[in-house]
Amino acid sequence: MNRLKPTCYLACAILLLMIFGGLITQPIALAVSEGITESSSPPPGQESTPAEEVEISCKYPVLRNPSGTYFVWDVELRYKGGEQPHYFDLRLNAPAGFDTAIRQVTGEEREIARIALDPKREYTEMVRVFASPFVWSAVEPGEYVITMEAVESSLGELKNSIELTAIITPKPDLALETTSGRLNVEAIAGKDNFSSIIITNIGSAELEKITFFSETKDRPPGWIVTFSPEKIDSLPLGSKREVEVNIKPPQKTISGDYMVTIEAEPESKLAWDMLEIRVTVLTPTIWGWVGVGIVIVVIVGLVVMFMRLGRR
């Protein structure tokens, strides 16, 4: 009893000290409790019994996305059976043309190449795998398998891998741009004003029966916008086509800037793009000159009158 008493006192003192120091964090508290319940814990020889292994798992290993978006998998890693924490190298093996990365799930999205795994921890580490083709048009729709591998850094004996499948479904898409690259054109009221636009199939499916139409906000009616050709029957994947646009403002359009929207849409209505073009309607040259002429005639007339009639 004499020997037990001081031990009890010591344990109580340490506990109190811990409590008052405000340091009752989970792991330490756990460690203390371990210390206290040392007699009831299993013997150390039992712990080393299971085989060392690294587990890689993913809840949704097969993803299906339309082309044009990227793929994201959350992969869980767990190291079991070891005594000490170990570092594991993470590698991805993707088909050609894919851009891939392993990143943190939260916080800074740092790219991860090596991860530390502690066998004593009961929860799993989670990383996020990203994959998307460099160029969408270069990757046909289909199934692509990306393999993620975790290899123990120092010896390389402990490893595992998982197959992540990306199913890319076809996605139609198109893009409009002006031939010149500028988004403003000049036009003369009452006249044909030709310019051209380029339509590109940037999707992963052929586009069929594309029609064009135009709409203009804040402008009086009477504007005629025609396209040549009026309709494109088929635009294969990745191809371009030049379309001539004729913008004809009505005869009595006040000169100045107007916004004209040009839109293109295939019959399926699955893809769509629009282009806002600033149309600067110019004063017809003749009326501009007539206007200037009137002003000059009036000013000259006034000056002559002043010279002849003024007494100065």
Next chain:
Amino acid sequence: MSQQDVIETTDLTKAYGDFIAVDKLNLHVGEGEVFGFLGPNGAGKTTSILMLLGLTEPTSGIARVCGYNPTREPLKVKRIVGYLPEKVGFYEDLTAKQNLEYTAALNNLPRGDASKKINELLDTVGLSEVAEQKVGKFSHGMIQRLGIADVMIKDPKVAFLDEPTAGIDPEGIDQVLTLIMSMAKKKVTVVLSSHQLHQVQRMCTRVGILAKGHLVAEGSVDRLGRDAIGGGKFRIEAQVAQPTPKLISSINKIKGVINVESSENSLLISCDEDLRPQIAKTIIDSDSLLVQMKIEEYSLQEIYMKYFRES
């Protein structure tokens, strides 16, 4: 109407309400005369002139200028009559020349003739050096001279000058009077009104004295003087030591002497002409002592004062 009467009025009357400005004015001015209208301010001089110009309608009576009735045919009268109003004004922003050009244009004178005439007239009135200056800077005398040029531009047959010498300095008066004389030399009938009698006396062939709208006297200064004072044109005062009756009778015999009055030691002799040499000789011949002799012309002032007192 006689042939030579340029101005003729018959019972010309103007009343402003109860106030009678001109009362039954009967006036005759012959061609080439310089007629002086005399009278104090408010006597009706300006009103009479305005009626003769047709600028004011007479209440009754008839006026004729060169045979035209100014009320009925004002334009015909205005074409031959020049008028220099009292307190005449010109357009201050215009030069002397431009002002005269405007008058010429109003008289429908051809431009070329007018320009030549304007230059001559500006030279005559001594304003050719300031012809291109704005009238706003002119002195009163210069304005009056410009006014005379303005009157002369239309070659008038009659010129009405209302107080042409009022308010200007003596030198200016002299220049204006000289100009009026030169007008008269050009056979222009001049009617001028004034209350400055000395000047009028110097050049008027005839004067009319107006008082409260009445023409109280009319005629040449000489005749008016005689009528008024009842004596000659000149009055000679001779201081003589002890004048004798014999001396008086012998002076009376001198041709031209009208009347002799004697006081203690001076004689007042009125006569038609300057008889000082003859009178002096007579006094000396009579062995009297001639102390001094003064001659005095009858001034219009006296005539005027007399009529004015009477009315």
Next chain:
Amino acid sequence: MSGLMAVFWKELVDHLSGWRFIILFLFIYAAGLSAWWIANQYIRSEVTETSKFIFLRLFAVSGGEIGSFLFFMSILLPIVGIVLGFDAINSERTSGNLSRLLSQPVYRDSVINGKFLAGLVTLSLLVMSIVAIVAGLGLRSIGVPPTSEEVLRLLSFVLLSIIYGAFWMSLATLFSVFFNRIATSALASLGLWFFLFVFFLFGIVRVSPIFLYREAVTMLLLPRTMAGVSVVPVDLVFPLPFGQSLLLIWPQIVSLIALAAVCFAVSYIKFMREEIRPT
């Protein structure tokens, strides 16, 4: 007619040489040009549906109540008229020119007629030149030429503006005949203008010349905008033909002419019957 032309030319040259004209000129031109500039900002947003008279809107559009060309004209033309007329007769009298002038072989009415005519020509020069300049600048800036009907309407607008200015000029002339002091007649005419303007702003005096002018001119330039035109049914949708528009504003035009004529006639009679009295 004797002397009329002489008086007319002298007065016209006087007007054109004076500082007064320069100031009026600057006033009118500053207002006209700023109205053009304002109209340019707003004209595209106002031309929405199938607007018929696009060009005329240059003179009527401001994005609000004030700032349009016709607004500036309705305010400034009275001032032009007053400045041209307020000292027509009394300045002659006070400067001692009147009796000298009337002793010249000219009819007395030539003096007042010639003066009025010269003022009218000066006024017309101002109005016509600024309208022409704004039309020229507008043609260049909006690029829509006027139709023949628009030209007709614009000419009527010019004519109406001249009549409107002439009314104010004859009013000022009237005061210049009645008041011997120049300051008095200037104050009287400006006071009357201010009075009518303030009451116009508050919409009290509907039968004021300012209102008559605005109604008539709005009908001419913006035949669809019926706001403020009391005699016109509001539900007129299509622009009336020119003749119909003119018929509609005929009362306003006649009233303006009559007002101008009455003012001038009164001053004419007063001037003709006035005796020149010795001072």
